[in-house]
Amino acid sequence: MLKLLYHKRILTFLCGGTVFLALLFTAAYSSAQDEEIVLTIPESTSRPAVVFPHELHTESYDCLECHHNYDETGENVLDESDLEDGNPDILCGACHTPKSKVHQREAFHRQCMGCHEKFIFNKRPTGPVLCGECHVKKED
Numbered sequence: 001m002l003k004l005l006y007h008k009r010i011l012t013f014l015c016g017g018t019v020f021l022a023l024l025f026t027a028a029y030s031s032a033q034d035e036e037i038v039l040t041i042p043e044s045t046s047r048p049a050v051v052f053p054h055e056l057h058t059e060s061y062d063c064l065e066c067h068h069n070y071d072e073t074g075e076n077v078l079d080e081s082d083l084e085d086g087n088p089d090i091l092c093g094a095c096h097t098p099k100s101k102v103h104q105r106e107a108f109h110r111q112c113m114g115c116h117e118k119f120i121f122n123k124r125p126t127g128p129v130l131c132g133e134c135h136v137k138k139e140d
């Protein structure tokens with residue numbers, strides 16, 4: 001009897017644990033899959049903010065294609081589990097500051113346009129490369 005009770009407890013524990021884990025996964029998954037992210041740079045003023053269809057891009061690319069943290073040999077050592085909503089360390093501006101070699105605007109421009117241009121070159125469907133296609137004026 002005691003033994004049975006013990007097993008039941010383990011079972012309850014396991015079930016509870018699974019549900020908990022499932023919830024955790026759903027939360028992590030859905031938050032990392034934010035459909036669109038409005039990109040801004042603190043000092044941005046001259047151009048309308050860029051709406052970035054993040055989820056669309058995650059359908060075709062690995063996370064580490066864009067997200068990185070390079071070690072001294074230049075290898076991308078970012079741990080994918082760090083890619084969570086609200087983690088300030090993964091934001092581009094965490095490393096690409098006005099003082100860094102590649103400042104923030106350049107980091108965005110090079111990553112976004114660099115890839116889009118590659119696809120134009122290959123004559124494949126691609127994203128915008130013209131200023132006004134990314135910095136879209138809001139209609140009022």
Ligand code: HEC
Pocket residue numbers: 031032034037039040052054057058061062063064065066067083084085086087090091092093
């Ligand atoms: C095509 C490039 C690209 C790919 C691929 C990509 N991301 Fe992102 N992600 C970005 C950019 C750009 C941002 C905005 C960062 C900023 O605001 O500084 C971002 C932001 C995020 C954020 C932060 C959201 C927030 O508001 O806190 C998370 C979490 C994230 N990405 C997770 C992922 C995961 C997980 C994957 C893979 C499934 C992934 N990303 C694939 C470019 C990409």
Ligand code: HEC
Pocket residue numbers: 066067068069070089090091092093094095096100101102106107108110111
């Ligand atoms: C943990 C720090 C860190 C974060 C976060 C980070 N970067 Fe970088 N990035 C670097 C470093 C270091 C380099 C190498 C050049 C340098 O020393 O500045 C680099 C280089 C680049 C380059 C030029 C070389 C290349 O890989 O093409 C681009 C473009 C770039 N980052 C874009 C981004 C974007 C966009 C984001 C956000 C999605 C981002 N970075 C987030 C540290 C970071």
Ligand code: HEC
Pocket residue numbers: 050051052053056057061065066108111112113115116119125126127128134
């Ligand atoms: C690694 C390659 C890559 C990177 C990096 C990338 N894109 Fe794209 N992007 C694409 C491709 C390919 C498409 C076309 C997808 C399609 O039509 O299926 C696209 C499409 C788009 C579209 C059009 C979506 C639509 O509904 O037609 C926008 C807007 C866009 N990208 C913005 C951005 C911005 C902003 C960044 C930088 C933060 C960025 N992209 C970084 C490859 C990339």
Ligand code: HEC
Pocket residue numbers: 039040041043044045046047048049050105108109112113116127128129130131132133134135
């Ligand atoms: C593929 C998308 C894309 C294209 C094309 C693009 N940009 Fe950007 N740009 C961005 C992103 C993302 C940022 C950073 C977020 C922001 O400030 O909205 C940015 C930031 C900027 C900034 C700094 C922020 C500000 O508002 O002062 C300027 C200036 C700028 N872009 C000018 C241009 C010009 C000029 C062109 C055309 C030659 C251009 N951009 C084309 C995506 C793009």
